[in-house]
Amino acid sequence: xxxxxxxxxxxxxxxxxxxxxxxxxxxxxxxxxxxxxxxxxxxxxxxxxxxxxxxxxxxxxxxxxxxxxxxxxxxxx
Numbered sequence: 001x002x003x004x005x006x007x008x009x010x011x012x013x014x015x016x017x018x019x020x021x022x023x024x025x026x027x028x029x030x031x032x033x034x035x036x037x038x039x040x041x042x043x044x045x046x047x048x049x050x051x052x053x054x055x056x057x058x059x060x061x062x063x064x065x066x067x068x069x070x071x072x073x074x075x076x077x
Contacts (some may be wrong), residue, residue: 040058040062042058043055
């Protein structure tokens with residue numbers, strides 16, 4: 001039973017941290033404080049007359065690396 005409680009405690013702490021970080025990111029994005037996010041070299045932007053296509057390729061890779069690092073720190077065995 002102790003193992004389950006420990007796992008639940010870690011899960012709750014991690015969930016709270018993720019929610020706090022997400023709130024902080026949304027707050028910063030709404031105020032425009034992260035100007036480089038979404039405009040990195042490698043992000044694809046195609047503008048035509050009546051069409052705009054945007055694919056944040058490099059931004060997605062960087063966010064994936066950061067999340068992988070955070071998850072590996074929290075769930076290290």
